[in-house]
Amino acid sequence: MLEKISNTIKFLSADMVQAANSGHPGAPMGLSDVMSVLMKFINHNPKNPNWLNRDRLVFSGGHASALVYSYLYLTGYDLDLDDLKNFRQLHSKTPGHPEITTPGVEIATGPLGQGIANAVGFAMASKTAASMLNTDELKVIDHKVYCFCGDGDLQEGISYEACSLAGRHLLDNLVIIYDSNEITIEGSTNIAWSEDVKARFEAMGFDVARIDGHDYEQIAFALDEAKNKDKPYLIIANTKIGKGALELEGSEKTHGAPLGEDIVKRAKIKAGFDPEVKFFVSEDVLFETRMAVEKGDLAEALWKDSLKNLSSEKKELLKALENPDFSKIEFPDLKGENLATRDSNGKIINAIANAVPGFLGGSADLAPSNKSDLKGLGDFPCGRNIHYGIREHAMAAINNAYARYGLFIPFSATFFVFSDYLKTGARLAALMSLRHYFIFTHDSIGVGEDGPTHQPIEHLSSLRAMPNFYTFRPADGNENVASWKIALNKNAPSAFVLSRQKLKALPKAKFGGVENGAYLIEEKQNASITLVASGSEVQVCLEAAKILSKDNITANVVSAPCFELLCGQDDSYINRLFVGKVLAVEAASALEWYKFADEIYSMKTFGESGAASDLFKHFGFTGENIAKFAKDLL
Amino acid sequence: MLEKISNTIKFLSADMVQAANSGHPGAPMGLSDVMSVLMKFINHNPKNPNWLNRDRLVFSGGHASALVYSYLYLTGYDLDLDDLKNFRQLHSKTPGHPEITTPGVEIATGPLGQGIANAVGFAMASKTAASMLNTDELKVIDHKVYCFCGDGDLQEGISYEACSLAGRHLLDNLVIIYDSNEITIEGSTNIAWSEDVKARFEAMGFDVARIDGHDYEQIAFALDEAKNKDKPYLIIANTKIGKGALELEGSEKTHGAPLGEDIVKRAKIKAGFDPEVKFFVSEDVLFETRMAVEKGDLAEALWKDSLKNLSSEKKELLKALENPDFSKIEFPDLKGENLATRDSNGKIINAIANAVPGFLGGSADLAPSNKSDLKGLGDFPCGRNIHYGIREHAMAAINNAYARYGLFIPFSATFFVFSDYLKTGARLAALMSLRHYFIFTHDSIGVGEDGPTHQPIEHLSSLRAMPNFYTFRPADGNENVASWKIALNKNAPSAFVLSRQKLKALPKAKFGGVENGAYLIEEKQNASITLVASGSEVQVCLEAAKILSKDNITANVVSAPCFELLCGQDDSYINRLFVGKVLAVEAASALEWYKFADEIYSMKTFGESGAASDLFKHFGFTGENIAKFAKDLL
Structure with a gap:
């Protein structure tokens, strides 16, 4: 049955990529054996993807999205076969990389390395939640965090950063499954990578197992071991990319392009599948994998029931955490x-x-x-x-x-x-x-x-x-x-x-407020120029306005703490705000200010080392200089 | 003498930070012992900081700039004591973090982790150069690359990425000296870091030594070992941050703020220095450290002499590398x-x-x-x-x-x-x-x-x-x-x-060219609107112009491959380019186009997963839609 489930995942994935004529069949096929075993270990409720104490499953290699969607479909999340057939199409539930709009996707992945760090984050969040909610008698939070990752994820610096911290905190709820297929886009991993990954992770405080990622017994044994760890746990699964893809098995060619109809058909024949049927899931496979629904419902119900024993204080806390006021x-x-x-x-x-x-x-x-x-x-x-x-x-x-x-x-x-x-x-x-x-x-x-x-x-x-x-x-x-x-x-x-x-603290708002993104802090009748700035440059503009007034030039001053909110205001607001010529002042590039301003006074180069006051003067962010610039503009 | 040199570095550094009332005394004082020994090992020519076969020395922790400037001054680079006294002042040769405008600074550092990766890069560049220029008889390139780094550098992901590659390529010319002082800004490194650094680097293919970074013999022995490595080499130097700063020794307080006059004076007394004299360098210390000048001159002269034996082919190649044509x-x-x-x-x-x-x-x-x-x-x-x-x-x-x-x-x-x-x-x-x-x-x-x-x-x-x-x-x-x-x-x-x-290939330029940043590719008489775009959106604008002409709206089209070059053009060029209303079209945020455009048609959200043609249509980057938008603008 495991082999049948695994083959189902393989061919669902291959069919998705064929239908889209785009995508990544290699990783899903290489990981289908591990996935078919892992399914039995994951504690989740496909009918409620938001159950708090579910195990989290992160796919750090987001390009393996066909695997994600196969898994979600088979275990009973709100996805049907038509969604799989629409793989990578506009507005489908099955985009090229996993996104959180798809029920069951814990977190968007794709840029390599992010998912591992997300998994460390979930494991840390779980520890924080446990420290807040658990008691000796009742474990409100006691789930695992599983993460699939590949060579690319492990080469990215972010994954090292996160795993080093995971090791420091002995995150015993974290299980990272490393799809070690020794293939990257440019060829064998060896062209750029010769680490002893096991020794490196051990040095960072992980327990590490190394298994044949196509041997169901080894996979099950390694996953079972996760229950008894007092450290984060890395399972190095030696796999073949594109496993089952006949002569393409093990080749980087399976990574990011369809296998081709011919190979898919011949692979199906070899595995005992009908070569002419696409997106095939046998009844017994579906029966087996969809047991996750009943099992999940029960698990959540039991968990909910146990919450009755929570102290009223903890209940209040949980409510406050779930609905912050x-x-x-x-x-x-x-x-x-x-x-x-x-x-x-x-x-x-x-x-x-x-x-x-x-x-x-x-x-x-x-x-x-x-x-x-x-x-x-x-x-x-x-x-x-x-x-x-x-x-x-x-x-x-x-x-x-x-x-x-x-x-x-x-x-x-x-x-x-x-x-x-x-x-x-x-x-x-x-x-x-x-x-x-x-x-x-x-x-x-x-x-x-x-x-x-x-x-x-x-x-x-x-x-x-x-x-x-x-x-x-x-x-x-x-x-x-x-x-x-x-x-x-x-x-x-x-x-x-x-x-x-x-x-310096600003004067009171004359018109509008921070909620509008920008507002008037100095408003005069018939101003001939408006100075607009954010942060420390607002006080420079106030000084400039004072200097200009000595020359009988009337300047309004706008403080603009949030450019994005300002962009959302209607014309009447904008027209009230900006009177006369508009000069934006920002000790930054500030190019986007041309949307509202006739001219900008900004940084054109990198900064310098020196006292801040010297630098503001050197780069012309002084009342005198801005007043002069404003006069030239007029 | 080593101790005297080391103390000189310590107090030069402390005095610099005091004079600036800003800076980082902790790392320079912690590393002064290693530095005073390393000086004897470095093969360089202070009078010619560009000598090709010099050892490269990278300070990855750029905040230790007082150490850098002490070293450069003592060994005879083009820096004098007044430069040290102007530490961190505007336009000084001694900015807060090392910059390449200072003679002898190999590369600008400061953002943590960069310097280690730079050092790996220098070591790789040296290998590339050696493979191009060396022969069995003559080693044109055979220098070392030394790098100082700290805990922060090693925690950053970039340093892991670079060191992993260094291990893969067995860069035996790379020596990284890790200032292991167990202190970061938030306190003991242990709050976020419990790695076995030695084991981790060994797993990545390094040889690793661990030494007392205040024991001259151990330092010299470890550096001497570097000569015979066939791998990259990490020296873990256990040090105390702010070594010699009396009661502040070992404290994160020495990291990023002046020690205070009182401590500096008392520390000088304890070390046998005159507490009232600042920026003191004794004659014997300067004599000893400035021997680098004569030694360096000789080394470069011998090297230059040896180049005479290069084949004419290699000589040509060297010339072509130094002066690309x-x-x-x-x-x-x-x-x-x-x-x-x-x-x-x-x-x-x-x-x-x-x-x-x-x-x-x-x-x-x-x-x-x-x-x-x-x-x-x-x-x-x-x-x-x-x-x-x-x-x-x-x-x-x-x-x-x-x-x-x-x-x-x-x-x-x-x-x-x-x-x-x-x-x-x-x-x-x-x-x-x-x-x-x-x-x-x-x-x-x-x-x-x-x-x-x-x-x-x-x-x-x-x-x-x-x-x-x-x-x-x-x-x-x-x-x-x-x-x-x-x-x-x-x-x-x-x-x-x-x-x-x-x-699609563009038509011939009608006015201007790529060198102007933007130029006319479609120009008509009395155009009422100019469409400006870059990359793939230029062809969309050409289509839009065609559609508009059917409605008797005359549109010019500007292709803008380089916004920055366009910003450098004078008014007459800009006015010739942009006629009538100006609409910028870019499948990106494009806000900066308001500098030249009345309106922009751009991406307001993230993209979607789908066929590229579907997406261009969905987001409105089609001739029809841009034509419609242009009409509305008019």
Whole structure:
């Protein structure tokens, strides 16, 4: 029966790729044997993909999506054979790489290495949840996290970062199955890779097994062993890519292209399948695999029943984790305070954490600089501060998993310039509409002496250009509070881009507010020019307006903490905001400001090393210089 | 004497940080003992920092810049004590993190992990150079590459990627000195790190020594061993951060802030230095360390002398490597050919490689898709194709080192969406004005079935916002050739953003050319609208113009392969180019086009999985839809 299930997966996958004339048959066929055994081990409820205590299964090699959809169909998730036949077609439930719109897909994967870090994140989230909810008598959370990965995933640095942290925390709920087929797109893995993977993972604190990934007994034995680990567990499954694809078996040619009708037919004949029938699933196979439905229903029912024994305190906590109530947050009143926005932000996130038990996170080893410490709330796994180490990329992917887990609202902190290191994680957060917050301090040449390698220039433009992502660059603590209130109510990630240096508190809004993305803080009759800026440059514009008024030039000043929100305003708002010539001022590339501005005053080069005040002067971000530039513009 | 030199380095570093009231004393003081011994081993010529066969020394922890400048000053590079006194001041030779404008700095570092990958790159470049220039009798290239790194460097994924490749290629010229001080900014490394580093590096193919980093004999012994390795070599030096800083020794407080005058004075007293004298270097110390000058001069002279024995063929090759002659390139004539630009690019880079012996590179395991194979030119170390493995980030940093080596012009290839993985490497290439070329294929929703995780949206904006970086997105093979001709003559990195799908060849330019960034390909009298686009959308605009003309609307069409070059044109050119209303069309975020356009037609969301033609239709990038949009705009 296992062989029959395995062959069913193989040919469903091959047929999908043939039908789409596009896709990756090699990995699904190579992994179908492991998958057919793993199915028996996974504790899940296909009729409720959101059951909290389900095992999580992550496919780090997202190109093996035909395997994912075969698995989801066979075990009874809300997918039918027609969905499989529509593989990789526009608006299908079966896109080229797994996306969370498909029931049962835990997390979107595809960019290599992300999935392993997500799996580490799920395992960590599970530990956090267990530390919050479990008692000696009752394990509310005691599931496993399984992850399939390939050579590509293991070569990517992000997977190393995440696994190193998994080893540090002895994540005994994590099982990574490494599809070791010794093939990459350019040929044998040996062209670029000669590691002793077993020894490397052991050095990082894993238990490692090595098995023949086509031997059902070895697979079952290795998976069974996972029950008794006190460490994270790597199963190296030696496999052949495109297993069963006759003369193409073992070849990189099976990786990313259809096998061809001829091979598929001959392979089916060899396996005892009808070569003329596509998308074939025998009744006995379906009966066997769909037992997951009944088993899952029962498992969830028993689990739910056990929750009755939870203390009322824990019940309340679980409710608060599942349905966070932001109305309980007592935001600090920062009106009129001169603070660096990294400092105001530190106060805000502590206020949030005190009211919202699922709010947690940390920094890639810059907590004292990022002001991201949640005071008195302890460290992972028993507390809500997570020390990710100097691993920005893994941090973002781990927190994507926290956000997908069902209970948590995570934040990731680092210097703004190092947002480059975690960009793919931020992008996937946006693609999945996750509430995952990025705290990026040291936001401009205001970084000062650390110099150009540490001074962001293009980063604001880069984030603003990303769909479904909000970038807030508040100009004072008050804007910072307002930004968080907005961000918490978006089904999307947001970044807070914050100053290292102190900023003067802004005057009261004259028209509009942070919720509009930009608003008037200085409004005069018949202004001939509007200066618009974000963050630390707003106070420069206020100074410039003062200087201009001495020359009888009337200038309005607009503070613009969120460009994306501003883009969503209607013409009447925009026309009220921007009067006369419009000059945007930003100590960054700022090109996107041409959408609203006639001219921009921006950074044209990288920064320099020097005192922040010297740099603002050197690069012309002073009231005097902006006033002069504005006059020239008029 | 070693102790005296070491103390001199310590106090120079501490004094620098005190004078700047900013900086990192901890690492320089922790490493001064190793540095004082290493000085005797390094084979370099301070009076000629460009000597080809010098040992390379990379400081991956760029925050230890006070150590770098102490070393450069003591050994006789073009730096004086006043430069040290100006540490971290605007326009000084001693910026907060090492930059290549300072004589003797091999490569800019600071973003953690980059330097290790740079060091691997230097070691690889040295192997490539040796395979080209060395003979059995004469070793033109036989130097070492030394690299200092810290915990942060080793935690970053990029360092793992690079070291894994170093192990694969048994780079016996690479010596990494790991400053293992067990301290990170958030506290003990143990909060996030429990690896057996020795075992991990051995698993990757390194020889590993572990020493007391404050014991001169052990340091010297370990460095001496480096001579006889047949593998890359990691020296784990157990050190104390802030060694010598009295009660602060071993504390994270010494990492990133001045120690304070009091501690510095007391530390000097304890070490037998005058507490009142700053920036003190005794004559005997300077005499000892400056012997590097004479020794280096002699070493280079002997080396130069030995070159006389080179065959004329090798001499020619060396000359061609040092001074590449691009006039010899026989670029393919691709006018009128309908090709995917990834295909035209493949032809072009092969033409370049055939004429320019230092042109080399490869892909992060996507060569068949990126069309980046240099046909018939062999593989590293004996050839010019490099298989980086699935390691985009390391690829970029390795190639930055190739570009800095003095002989090579490297390229890095991957899918455009994965430019996110290597962004910091690209940024550092721009910061250092390196000729390092990025080949980014699969440039838009034209990727098709692989779906939104593989479809770039914000990436064009992100690259265009970066200073000193040129982003070419050619619309056909002819533009692709022109783009390369321009890029090769810039002292800056460039990216080539290329289509997966075939593109129709464009008509002849009517005004301007690729060298202007954008030019007219369809020009009519009294046009009421100008459609401007790049890459695959240019043909969409041409179709739209045709449709509009049926409605008696006259539309010009501008092809814009390089936004950055367009930004450099004067008003008269811009005014000639853009007539009437201007509509920019790009299957990307495209916000920066507001600089020239009244309106943009762009991607507002992530892409989808489906056939490329379906996606272009779905997202409205068709002649019909653009024509309709243009009419509405008018």
